[in-house]
Amino acid sequence: MPAEQNASDAPGASGSSEAPERPEDITVRDAVSAPDAEGRPRRATRRFPLFTRDTARPEGGGRAAPGDAPAPARQWPILAVLLTVGLGLLVTAMDQFRLGTLLIGVALVAGALLRWLVRNVGMLAVRSRFTDIVTYGGLGLAIVLLALMVQPEPKLRIPFLADLLHFTISG
Structure with a gap:
């Protein structure tokens, strides 16, 4: 089952007789697509993440002089x-x-x-x-x-x- 699949598209949600996949079979493609309590991946927005895990270095944030300078x-x-x-x-x-x-x-x-x-x-x-x-x-x-x-x-x-x-x- 792909990680982008909505809960309404999940097996068993629309009356399908297929058995849902186990949580260990789910591939999480990014940190905000973590599985919910039932093991289905849920897609949260990436626009405003609650916690920043990594930040890009600002443009121009390198050294202003060569690395061997004091x-x-x-x-x-x-x-x-x-x-x-x-x-x-x-x-x-x-x-x-x-x-x-x-x-x-x-x-x-x-x-x-x-x-x-x-x-x-x-x-x-x-x-x-x-x-x-x-x-x-x-x-x-x-x-x-x-x-x-x-x-x-x-x-x-x-x-x-x-x-x-x-x-x-x-x-």
């Missing part, structure tokens, strides 16, 4: 982003909030650019190239915009935000 050189893209974020956090801790958060946002935007332009970015590759670019770029841009709008003396003013805030508080 570890920091092989992972220079993620190190560049992390060191810049660390510098931004240090500057923020030294009471330069706007400059520190600008550094953090610029580091994330630079990570998006690296993910877009460099073929092998090592551990900077987390998901697909598109997802990484959108995530790094979106978060970096949001942090830069918020750093530019921070009080006192904002460098960027977006008029509808003040109206929106006034409407939500007074209404």
